[in-house]
Amino acid sequence: MGVAWWVWFLVAFVALAAGALFLMRDRARLTSRNRERRRWASLRGWQFAETDHVLPGQWSGGAIAYYGDGVARDVVAGSTFTADGRRKVYVFDLEAGGRVNTVISAVQCKRAHPVVVELWVPSTPFQREHMPELLGPVGQRYAFVSDIAAARTLITPDLVDATEDLGQDVAVAWIEDGWVLAASAPNSSPSRLERLLRSLGEIADVVDPFDAEVEQPGEIEASRGNGGDE
Known part of the structure; x- marks a missing residue:
């Protein structure tokens, strides 16, 4: 005996309702995160943008290589002070394959480095098709x-x-080009991201100290003649 038509109707209705509930839950979560990120940017006097399709393409290593450059969502852009001075920062959700996989935080250096250094925790399944060379342990992480x-x-x-x-x-x-970056969990709070930016700022100060380039006397005089720093 075949299954009654109303049974199939009921199954389809339940599946549709469950899908709608999941969609509403995800939408509420994303909206909440959007408001939280926007509020954080406002408190810091930083800029906020809901979407940036170009920003992730600046980098090709680390989490960008693992997930793909994708789209930047809920983007915060500004600058923060480190021990060596003010540095530009970005924070954004990296969406790839239709989902937010991680939060990227980035701190800019004054100069670019000719090498990409990736520092992975051992518990992360970091293998991908084209991995950099394994250098070995660096503290609690592995360097590629x-x-x-x-x-x-x-x-x-x-x-x-x-x-x-x-x-x-x-x-x-x-570390890639002129930036120090990190990938944290998708639900990272602004307070956690603040701490992470401070840690990245410390790394930037180590690999890119502002006093590494000392002006020569002639350069100093030329700078004064041009009115100094703006």
Whole structure:
């Protein structure tokens, strides 16, 4: 005997209702996160944008390589002070494949480094098709680098100490071009992201100290003649 038509109707209705509930729950969660991120940016005097399709494409290592560059959602842009001075920062949700996989925090350096250094926690399934070379343990993390010789000069005891404050909820932190970046959990709160930005600022100060380039006397005089710093 076949199944009555109303049974199939009931099954379809239940499935539709369950899907709608999941969609409403996800939408409420995303809206809440949007409001929270927007409020945080306002309190800090930073800029906020709901979507940026270009920003993730600035980088190709770390979590960007693992998940794909995707789309930046709930983007916060501003600057913060570190021990060496003010640095530009970004925070955004990385959406790839239709879902938010991680939160990216980035702190800018003054100069670009010729090597990409990825620092992964051992518990993360970080393998991907084209992994950089394994350098070895760096503190509690494993370093994968684009150039082993160049990376050895960058990885110092001070850098190791600075990475210890990142936290195990940060799957990967990496140095790429003129930035220090990290990937944290999708539900990371503004207070957690504030702490993470401070840790990234400490790493930036180690690999990119502002006093590394000392002006020569002639350069100082030329600067004064041009009115100095703006």
